[in-house]
Amino acid sequence: MSRQNMLTRRERGAAGISLCVLLVAGLLTLPHVPLASAGPQAEPLTLQPVAQCAGATEAVAGRGPYMGHVAVDHQYYCGPNYAYPPEWYAAHIGAYPQYYTAYADEPTTCATYHFRYENSWYCYTGP
Numbered sequence: 001m002s003r004q005n006m007l008t009r010r011e012r013g014a015a016g017i018s019l020c021v022l023l024v025a026g027l028l029t030l031p032h033v034p035l036a037s038a039g040p041q042a043e044p045l046t047l048q049p050v051a052q053c054a055g056a057t058e059a060v061a062g063r064g065p066y067m068g069h070v071a072v073d074h075q076y077y078c079g080p081n082y083a084y085p086p087e088w089y090a091a092h093i094g095a096y097p098q099y100y101t102a103y104a105d106e107p108t109t110c111a112t113y114h115f116r117y118e119n120s121w122y123c124y125t126g127p
Contacts, residue, residue: 053078066112066124069096077113080106080121089117092124099126 053076067075074091078084092115093100101107103121107114110123 053082066126069099069126071095077115080113080115082115084115093117093122096126099124101125 067077071091074088100122103123106116106121107123112124114121114123116122
């Protein structure tokens with residue numbers, strides 16, 4: 001083997017090692033992501049987009065256990081002080097007023113979910 005071939009091989013080997021070192025260093029700087037738990041979830045996952053609660057301070061996005069009567073597009077809750085679109089209120093208290101109790105002040109003992117609409121507070125008390 002000629003001296004030129006040996007130098008070329010050595011340079012390729014050094015370049016390959018340098019590339020591997022860079023790749024390993026790059027992988028080591030990635031943030032640690034823990035593996036998912038194999039155990040069962042406490043609650044079933046929902047397919048409701050979380051984007052509906054953008055800007056909510058108490059976002060609880062997803063289908064709640066008390067929203068089976070509401071149209072699928074409005075089965076989410078972003079907290080009591082969130083400004084929902086008019087369609088959301090219509091799907092909840094407009095379509096099923098018998099399932100909600102109105103209060104002048106924010107209810108402190110609502111066991112389900114509550115929200116403010118047109119100067120009144122509403123607590124879900126339906127089935």
